[in-house]
Amino acid sequence: MSNGTHNGGGIEVLIRRLDPDLPLPDYARPGDAGADLATAEDVLLGPGQRAVVGTGIAIALPEGYAAFVHPRSGLAARCGLTLVNAPGTVDAGYRGEVRVTLINTDAETPVKLARGDRIAQLVVQRVERAEFREVDTLPESVRGADGFGSTGGHAARS
Numbered sequence: 306m307s308n309g310t311h312n313g314g315g316i317e318v319l320i321r322r323l324d325p326d327l328p329l330p331d332y333a334r335p336g337d338a339g340a341d342l343a344t345a346e347d348v349l350l351g352p353g354q355r356a357v358v359g360t361g362i363a364i365a366l367p368e369g370y371a372a373f374v375h376p377r378s379g380l381a382a383r384c385g386l387t388l389v390n391a392p393g394t395v396d397a398g399y400r401g402e403v404r405v406t407l408i409n410t411d412a413e414t415p416v417k418l419a420r421g422d423r424i425a426q427l428v429v430q431r432v433e434r435a436e437f438r439e440v441d442t443l444p445e446s447v448r449g450a451d452g453f454g455s456t457g458g459h460a461a462r463s
């Protein structure tokens with residue numbers, strides 16, 4: 306089947322295993338949006354530390370698609386592990402190893418990961434490419450230029 310065609314309900318994404326012993330990205334359950342990615346290396350992240358780690362895979366997405374590297378909520382909630390650039394964007398033309406920019410946001414406890422641990426998830430989505438057309442005036446809207454908490458609800462103060 307050629308790149309970009311449908312295959313068993315999903316779009317076909319060509320994948321190369323750069324590290325033969327690591328699993329391919331996999332959807333844990335039917336209906337999951339993200340396929341889990343594993344770390345290719347052992348990592349020890351002290352409080353506040355970050356690291357860029359490989360996942361042992363390279364992909365070729367069809368034109369008109371991108372893949373987004375998202376954190377896993379369990380790791381975020383349990384250990385404070387998230388991604389510096391969440392979600393990371395994997396462009397359709399990228400052929401290098403998919404990498405993950407991990408950060409341990411916990412102020413006290415280190416996070417220890419072993420090679421093969423599932424550290425992030427990859428969400429493949431259709432994306433539009435915009436044609437930016439310059440104008441002097443933008444069309445009016447209800448929101449206008451209001452933003453950054455304009456609707457209230459921010460009780461937090463330091």
Ligand SMILES: O=c1ccn([C@H]2C[C@H](O)[C@@H](COP(=O)(O)OP(=O)(O)OP(=O)(O)O)O2)c(=O)[nH]1
Pocket residue numbers: 374390392393394395396397399402403404405406
């Ligand atoms: O979490 C990520 C984010 C990006 N990438 C890879 C795929 C992506 O196509 C490429 C470039 O990413 P991005 O465009 O976000 O980075 P940039 O800093 O803008 O680099 P460039 O100047 O190469 O576009 O790096 C990853 O493997 N993981």
